[in-house]
Amino acid sequence: xxxxxxxxxxxxxxxxxxxxxxxxxxxxxxxxxxxxxxxxxxxxxxxxxxxxxxxxxxxxxxxxxxxxxxxxxxxxxxxxxxxxxxxxxxxxxxxxxxxxxxxxxxxxxxxxxxxxxxxxxxxxxxxxxxxxxxxxxxxxxxxxxxxxxxxxxxxxxxxxxxxxxxxxxxxxxxxxxxxxxxxxxxxxxxxxxxxxxxxxxxxxxxxxx
Numbered sequence: 001x002x003x004x005x006x007x008x009x010x011x012x013x014x015x016x017x018x019x020x021x022x023x024x025x026x027x028x029x030x031x032x033x034x035x036x037x038x039x040x041x042x043x044x045x046x047x048x049x050x051x052x053x054x055x056x057x058x059x060x061x062x063x064x065x066x067x068x069x070x071x072x073x074x075x076x077x078x079x080x081x082x083x084x085x086x087x088x089x090x091x092x093x094x095x096x097x098x099x100x101x102x103x104x105x106x107x108x109x110x111x112x113x114x115x116x117x118x119x120x121x122x123x124x125x126x127x128x129x130x131x132x133x134x135x136x137x138x139x140x141x142x143x144x145x146x147x148x149x150x151x152x153x154x155x156x157x158x159x160x161x162x163x164x165x166x167x168x169x170x171x172x173x174x175x176x177x178x179x180x181x182x183x184x185x186x187x188x189x190x191x192x193x194x195x196x197x198x199x200x201x202x203x204x205x206x207x208x209x
Contacts, residue, residue, distance in 0.1 A: 103133035
């Protein structure tokens with residue numbers, strides 16, 4: 001916010017909305033009357049009237065947007081907590097209540113769909129999130145791991161014997177797996193997928209806005 005706007009109104013940046021509004025109304029009344037003065041005095045009053053109108057509108061718009069962003073962040077945190085608690089229906093209801101749907105909304109919708117085992121829908125929501133915020137590493141990481149999970153499930157469906165053989169092999173420790181890959185077991189795929197959309201992204205990466 002341009003501090004000059006506050007200077008034009010003669011208030012501090014920490015002033016309450018009510019104080020700013022009162023000052024604006026005071027100046028508006030003064031300059032609305034003075035603009036009818038003759039000569040330069042009237043012209044200056046007209047310029048000042050335009051100036052305080054601009055200052056007031058810019059200040060109040062910025063404050064509304066800031067409050068809205070704060071409320072949105074709090075609402076996203078509520079959805080994340082509901083997902084952690086396994087309250088998927090409540091998480092979906094909270095998401096449905098959003099008026100604006102930014103990239104984080106689509107990411108959280110992806111998580112909810114994943115918990116419902118709606119894998120393709122989850123993938124679509126992640127794609128939307130990345131289109132809206134392509135620089136977000138959390139979204140990209142989740143998307144890549146989800147694609148690997150889908151490919152694994154597809155290969156296993158096409159070759160059930162291979163999947164059964166993999167289950168009969170000793171189960172490697174997930175902690176020792178650097179990432180999901182081609183020849184891992186079903187248990188590792190499940191662990192990686194959960195890490196991708198729940199443990200990793202909601203616990204470790206929720207701060208990545």
